[in-house]
Amino acid sequence: MKLPDFYLSDLQVYFADRPQELCLYEQLFHAMDAAFPECRVKVQKSQISFYNRHLFAAASIPVRRKKDWPEHCLLVTFGLGARLEDPRIAVAVEPYPNRWTHHVVVSAPEQIDSQLMSWLKEAWNFSQQK
Numbered sequence: 001m002k003l004p005d006f007y008l009s010d011l012q013v014y015f016a017d018r019p020q021e022l023c024l025y026e027q028l029f030h031a032m033d034a035a036f037p038e039c040r041v042k043v044q045k046s047q048i049s050f051y052n053r054h055l056f057a058a059a060s061i062p063v064r065r066k067k068d069w070p071e072h073c074l075l076v077t078f079g080l081g082a083r084l085e086d087p088r089i090a091v092a093v094e095p096y097p098n099r100w101t102h103h104v105v106v107s108a109p110e111q112i113d114s115q116l117m118s119w120l121k122e123a124w125n126f127s128q129q130k
Contacts, residue, residue, distance in 0.1 A: 001033045002040040010043035014061075020072040021061050027109045028059055028076065035117055036124060047077070055079075056127035057120050062105075066090070073107040076116065078123035088115070 004010070015022035025048065032039065032050060040051045047060035057078040062069060069090070083092050083100045088111075091103040102119070106112060 001029075001037060004042060007041065007043060011048075014043050014048065018061060018072075021074055024072075024074045024106055024109065024112075025059055027112050028074065028106070031112050031117055032057070032120070035121065039124075052124055052128055054127040054130050056123045069105050070107040073105050076104045076106050076120075078102055078104075078120055080119075080122055080126050084119065 011022070011025075015025065029041075036050070036052070038052070039056075042049045042051065046063070047058040049055050050057040050059075057076065060075045060077065062073065062075045065073075075090075078101075080100050080102060081098050083094070084102055088104050089102050090105045093101050095101060104111075104116060104119075106116070
């Protein structure tokens with residue numbers, strides 16, 4: 001995976017005082033690196049973004065959380081051309097016609113599984129078609 005020069009220090013700032021979320025992110029990063037070795041990563045103020053030619057996924061610490069979400073979790077976000085109907089999808093919105101943004105709450109390493117990775121692969125393919 002292509003990492004920017006200050007990736008590790010930016011990651012430490014992003015996850016300051018959030019070690020459990022950092023552990024979840026590291027699990028996600030390793031899965032993403034194995035599945036998408038050619039993608040680029042960028043740590044931003046509000047999220048960590050994953051790109052091919054375009055943004056296709058992101059991970060973030062929830063700022064506005066629903067009351068039933070776990071205290072320690074990551075929000076994994078990805079875009080698709082159609083809405084996914086699955087209990088794991090916490091929120092789905094259509095910001096543009098035929099572009100659905102999906103959010104999945106991840107609170108344990110085992111939730112970074114083949115199902116989540118298949119959705120991220122679909123998001124990778126969808127973003128390549130733009």
